[in-house]
Amino acid sequence: MSDLELESRPNVGEYTVSEISGALKRAVEDQFGHVRVRGEISGYRGPHSSGHAYFALKDDRSRLEAVVWKGTMGRLKFRPEEGMEVIATGKLTTYPGSSKYQIVIDNLEPAGAGALMALLEERKRKLAAEGLFDDDRKQLPPFMPKVIGVVTSPTGAVIRDIVHRIKDRFPLHVIVWPVRVQGETSGAEVAAAVAGFNALPFDGPVPRPDLLIVARGGGSLEDLWGFNDEALIRAVAASDIPVISAVGHETDWTLIDLAADRRAPTPTGAAELAVPVKADLEATLANLGARLRNCTSRLLDRRRQAVRAAARALPSPDQLLALPRRQFDEATSRLARALIVSTERKRARLGAVRLSPATLSRRVGDTRRHLDRDMARAQSALRALVRERRVHFDRVQSRLVPEPLARRHAAQRTQLGSLERRGLMAISQRLERLRARLTQSDRLLATLSHKAVLARGFALVKDANGAVIKSAGDVAAGAALSLEFADGEAQAIATTGGAKPRVTVSKPSAKPREPGNQGSLF
Known part of the structure; x- marks a missing residue:
């Protein structure tokens, strides 16, 4: 190895990243x-899907990461x-994965x-x-x-107090929705319970409540903090079922308490x-029933007395019917006399008419x-109408084109023919009715004519002037008489006068008189 390499090697020990991170973790945890x-x-x-919560604590200059474990x-x-x-x-520690330090919180206030x-x-x-x-x-809670x-x-004294007081006052069906009333999840559970009661159907296996009571015992502000949850307040405000708040x-x-429809000072007060007191309601109902019966009885007595007094003031049936009965009798007597008088008047009027x-x-003749x-x-x-329609058709014809004019003329001609047929039919019907009346009048004339009497063997005696002789006293001796028979006339001379004259009959005339020149039998 060369001297240069020996001089460049530092005289410092080497550490791995994990060793440095572990050393820092131990130093921080030992110190803090x-x-x-x-x-x-x-x-x-909010909590992570794992149940842990991650956030940060900060002031005006620094920031500290924080974590709250699920437990x-x-x-x-x-x-x-x-x-x-x-x-x-909590405990201050580090997170080697990202070279950060954080506090693991055990308590938070x-x-x-x-x-x-x-x-x-x-x-x-x-x-x-x-x-x-x-x-x-806000809604009004139902009375019953x-x-x-x-x-x-479900395990506290609150539910026992509520059930016991309801049982004492007015026993009915109570449904309990168990929830936590303290802790982080209490607000969400109570909100879910209120929404769940509202979601129950009216005819489902679990009856839908008519009233809700949200109850909890007393506690500090921190203990009751779940009932300040915003989601719970919105659920109570949106409830279709009236809600009574009995928290603390x-x-x-x-x-x-502000969002509920009613606030009770205690769960027992809720x-x-x-519910009302059943015994008080029964007593009130019995009192009202007795008062109603007494009032009804007194009313019937007063009405009965009023009817008796009115009956005494009314006249008897004979008194009420006396005047109508008398008027009826008088009208009966007048009716008989009036009938006779009316008959006589009709007979006189009929006798005055001479046919x-x-x-x-x-x-x-007048009818004809x-x-x-x-x-x-x-x-x-009809002729004037036909002429008027013909003139009108000719005038219109000059303004129309040939083909429509022909169709219109045909229609009008058809209408004219229909009118003519209806006119002729109406005239024919009128003539038939008048002919029938004429025939009836002829029959009546033949019935009333003296010819029918002559045909039965009687004769009509007239004087020389043609006047009808009605009695024997009107005949003078030697008077010339004319005797009219059914088949002709004969001349006679009275031989005597008086009540029983004798009559000499001469040769009958060759030609009888016309029916129109006959005299009258009346």
Whole structure:
């Protein structure tokens, strides 16, 4: 080996990286075996998936890495939060993997109650600004719930006090959702319990509660810190089921008391707010029932007396019906007389009307003239309508093109033919009705004519002037008479006058009179 090589070799021992890291670890742990460090939490993101928590403690000039193992996290009295000033107790050590030193925390507490209260006030202002503590969103607990859900520890005295007080006041169904009421996970468990009760279906195997009680015994601010959890406050504010908060004693308060629909001073007080006293309700119901029966009885008595008084004031049925009965009797007597008078009047009016062949002939002639006039008017109107339509069609024809004009003329011609047929049909029907009336009048005239009487063997006696002789006293001796038979006339001379004249019949005339020149039998 040359002298140059011997001079360049340093007179210092060699170490590996692991040896240096181990030596530093031992030196730090020996010098700072157990320390208390005050600082602000920085970079906290909650526990890792492994359950450990990694963050840093810092002040205005330096930064110290920190770790909380999974087993220690469950024993902490409150949950670490970003920006919180704390006092960490633990062992200072190094992490050879990254040449960093860190503190392994065994205990963590706020840097004085003032810091914790400041954090609580800041969270309270934040949630109040969102309206989670407003009174208008709070619900009224039901007066008589059927099922009550209790969120608390199943092993403490709180659940026994609640169940015992509910059993004494108004026994009903109580469902307990077991949770931790202290420690880092208490807030999350209580929030999950409130959300779980709200998620129960109405007709599921587990009945849905009508009221929730979140309860815990008294403790320090650190012990009750889980009930200030932001997720729990939001779950209580969003609950569709009314919530009663019974956390701590009367002097203790947490944020859940502000978000709940009702706050009870103690868990026992929460049970008293939840249910009424059954015995008091039964007594009140019995009292109200007795009052209702008494009121009903008194009302019936008063109404019965009023009915009796009204019945005494009313007249008897005979008195009520006396006047109508008399009016009915008077109307009955007047009705008989009125019927006789009306009959006589009708008979007199009918007797004043004299029917004769001349009257019927005149009416038939008038009807025939009216019929002829109407027929002439109808035919004239029809011809005028046809002429008017023809002129209108000719005028329109000049304005139309040949093909549409032909179609329109055809349609109008069809319409005109229909109108003409309807007019002729109407005229024909009118003529038929008038012909039927004329035929009926002719039949009536033939029935009333004296020809029918003459045909039965009677004769009509007339004087020389053609006047009808109605009695024998009107005949003078030697008077010339005319006897009209059904088949002709004969001339006669009365041989005597008086009541029984004898008549000498001369040769009948060759030609009978026309029916239109006949005299009247009446």
